[in-house]
Each structure stands twice: as structure tokens, then as C-alpha cells.
Amino acid sequence: MSTPKRTVPKPEEQRGLRCxxxxxxxxxxxxxxPGRGGGVRRRRECRYCGHRITTSERAQ
Ligand SMILES: [Zn+2]
Incomplete structure (x- = not known):
């Protein structure tokens, strides 16, 4: 019994972000x-459907 897996090439954090x-x-x-812990929070808006999401990114 093998469960089909989704192959995720890269974690969707900074690159490959999708609506x-x-x-x-x-x-x-x-x-x-600027967010907590020295990171940044970015407000992004989809250019197609206008859906908005907030992403938090860590600064190195
Ligand atoms: Zn969208």
C-alpha cells in the first residue's frame, strides 16, 4: 500500500509563493x-484575483 505523495520542490516561504x-x-x-525578531512582514496582493496575504520573512 503506497500513499501517493505530492512532490514539493521547494518550501513556499520567500520564493515560489503562491496565491x-x-x-x-x-x-x-x-x-x-518590520516584524518581530528582526524579520519583515510583507503584504502581498494577487494580481489576478486580488486576494491578499501576509507573509513573514526572517532577516538573516
Ligand atoms: Zn489569486
Whole structure:
């Protein structure tokens, strides 16, 4: 019994970010704000469906 797996090439953190609504990868950054722990939070908006998501990224 083998369970089919989804092959995820890369973790979707910074690169390869996709819109959870339509699945497209064409997201523009609305604004960037400093987050906790020295990271940044970016507000992104999908160029196709207009869905907005907030991503938190860690600064090295
Ligand atoms: Zn979208």
C-alpha cells in the first residue's frame, strides 16, 4: 500500500509563493513592515484575483 505523495520542490516561504485562492504565483508586494525578531512582514496582493496575504520573512 503506497500513499501517493505530492512532490514539493521547494518550501513556499520567500520564493515560489503562491496565491492560496487561485494558485497563481504573480503576487505583488503592497507594503513591507518590520516584524518581530528582526524579520519583515510583507503584504502581498494577487494580481489576478486580488486576494491578499501576509507573509513573514526572517532577516538573516
Ligand atoms: Zn489569486
Amino acid at each position: 492560496p485562492a487561485c494558485g497563481c504565483a504573480d503576487l505583488r508586494v503592497v507594503y513591507t513592515r
